[in-house]
Amino acid sequence: MKTLHGLPPKVKSVSQLRRSSLWNHTGTTISRLREAPRDLPGAPPRLGPRCAIMHTPAFEERDVRQQSGAAPALRARAQRARRRRHRARPRRPGPVRRPARRRPHRGRTALPRPYRSGRHGGQPGPARRAGGPRRLPAAAGPRRAARALRHRPDGGSARPRLRRPEDVQRRTTEAALLQLGHGATALRTHVRIGDVQGLRSLEAVLQARRALNGLADMTAVAVPRLLTGVAGADGLAMLRDAVKMGAGVVGGCPDLDPDPAGYAEAVLEIAAEQGCPVDLHTDGEDPARLARLAAMAGGLRPGVTIGPCAGLARLPRETAARAAEQLAAAGVTVVSLPQGGCTGLERYGHEPVRTAPVRLLRAAGVRVTAGSGALRDPANPVGRGDPLEAAYLLASTGEAAPQTAYEAVSSAARATLGLPEVRVEAGFPAELLAVRGERIAGVLSLAYSRIVVHRGRVVARTSAVREYCDSAATVALDLPRQSQR
Template sequence: MSDSSSPQPQPGKPGGPGRFARSENGALVLCGARLADGRTVDVRLGGGRIEAVGTAGSLAPQGARVDLAGYLLLPAPVEPHAHCDTALTADSDGPASSSPEDVQRRTTEAALLQLGHGATASRSHVRIGDVQGLRSLEAVLQARRSLRGLADLAAVAVPRVLTGVAGADGLAMLRDAVKMGATVIGGCPDLDPDPAGYVQTVLELAGEHGCPVDLHTDGDDPARLARFAAMSGGLRPGVALGPCAGMARMPRSVAARVAEQLAAAGVAVVCLPQGDCTGLERYGSRVSRPAPVRLLRAAGVQVAAGSGALRDVANPVGRGDPLEAAYLLASLGEATPEAAYGTVSSAARATLGLPEVRVEAGFPAELLAVRGERIAGVLSLAYSRIVIHRGRVVARTSAVREYCDSAADVALELPRQSQR
């Protein structure tokens, strides 16, 4: 007795739905997929894009085919807030290794774990400075190159201090990081003696290079958040703040005013439903809720959801699963299942500056097929997944649950007993 619910990877079978299909002309047809609106369709992919969407059986049999009967086909999620350089270090004896080889290995493994969950792109925050200098960033950039064709990885350069005498070295190193290939500038202004000065420095450098900005803040100071928003307003390609969990502890009227200020400035918020990425107070008596997503979205703020820590000191059981982040938002009542999925897909893509994805002709072929019929169901129990990046299958997870014979007999007996 079996069903596709428990994560037991199985080898691919010829013609099976999890097959790594290829064809000489590069075309791929996804057959019998269910869409979120209830339609069952065939989808033809080519050249990294969706070429056509038609009713089931209507598309000519060109190229390889993947049977998606029983699967829900969705725009692929992305991971907007990762820390790949420190990922997978929770089990280390003593301080985790920061050698470039270990950082590159951990980054690659973390990105592949996220890809297996469905995230075809991710943004990873990388600390620079101190004794490590730029070596961790260099290792992450090397991992990015090795992942090309499987997943897209953007690196955020994160200096500790940018103001005063001590900040001069941090600023010089930040400039070098951008030259090396860091495409986003970030950091935690709350740790700098002059938070506003830190933000101003980041915004000025980002303006010089046309880089996005992604800053860490707990967000428990409404005046500071308002000032960040005022300083950031109008910067393009954009500013993101996260995780902003402190907003959940503000009086609702105060949080609403802050949300309006963030919306007016065009600042996005990246919340972390699985927990903060610093580990502060995680084991204490106060475990904070994520940022108030429903309130922020009502004010017009673009809200993305990320996973944050992936099995490091901040969260030794972090999964790096976008669908879990969406599940937690829905289970906390911060979003409907559909809106929660949007925070890890459409909103997360927009926050990262990636092209929009729809299951329609002409859009990028960045897709996730999940065993199930509706978004609420796949957020609740979604193990079997097929991941498509740039028009080809790049990852799959097949899950099988089995019961022993006696358990099966009990399961069959229950309906008869209930009718008595």
């Protein structure tokens, strides 16, 4: 047989060439294959410049055999080899894969067997693995102003002014997602109606509520400015229209009306007419006014909520205790705002903000919850909307024990909103908050990483990573080190 470009006569294919001694001279072999690629039986029609970088024996043999009848089997073997090489390759550190969990049925809690425990009843925290996150009933926000996340670019606060409905919807959505990330799966937001704005702000909040369906439950509270006198006729009509539009709660600010008692009476009358709960903004500094409100609210028990009632803390203890007993007899719930002021009262920086006397109210039998109040607006330019922070402030100021403080933002808040009870047990609504901590006190002080479950689905996850630089103390204490990348 004719010799092809200096190759021995016995070499008739690339596979025979690979087994020959000429294969050791890689550069010579590749150059000859480029010169005469079509003279070798079974060789690909054009090798081209690729052979200069893909000249391993496995590549040449694979290319030749793919043209033969053994191609399918060799291709499968090559794919398996690629998978093995991919698995053996070092990878970048990624998110930790968590074991599969049982999916709750129709929004009910279905815990795996190691998590089930009914020994502690309704106490938050029976379900917990050793070293794992503590599962608690999800928090709820019983009071938040709709004019949230409003501030000047320079960091100072500005008085509220007319806003477009799309701006109100955007701010409401941002504030709701902020609180959802903190662990609140149920919210109640107060919306001002009337004046120049009319019902446009309420319509924007209702659109935001529809957009948040499946992430969080939001209830809108219609808050008119005036309800008495000649100017109050329009407010009464607009309040009824707001309830028909979709506002679930009737609210108001009696302290801003010339006739606070008449204002409260009008709100309670419309609530009884429409079958809605009541949520009123009041400072509670007048004990006679609170006594009259408690007498009028007795017929709607337990659907009347007032707050923030910081004025009770400025009254003499005997007077405040007497007012608390009247509120307890009428079944009125008090929402305190440990994190700051309230936009509804329109008092910006006149005096230091104080919270309601929670311990005194609870001793009288009043159901007390804690809300976030204003979020970065004139009443509280640094509001965060964190329910755990509200519970932390109640516990740190001595108004409640850590366990009681968390109940004020979880079980008591849900009862105020008219939502079913949540326990970390099978069969209850899957509204959960997973945080790290050995006890409730540790959860309130260091709950940075959180997992929020709403209707049996994880809707928010917040992760906090703490690392330390390399030092002798880091090595001795086995502390997490900073990444080298």
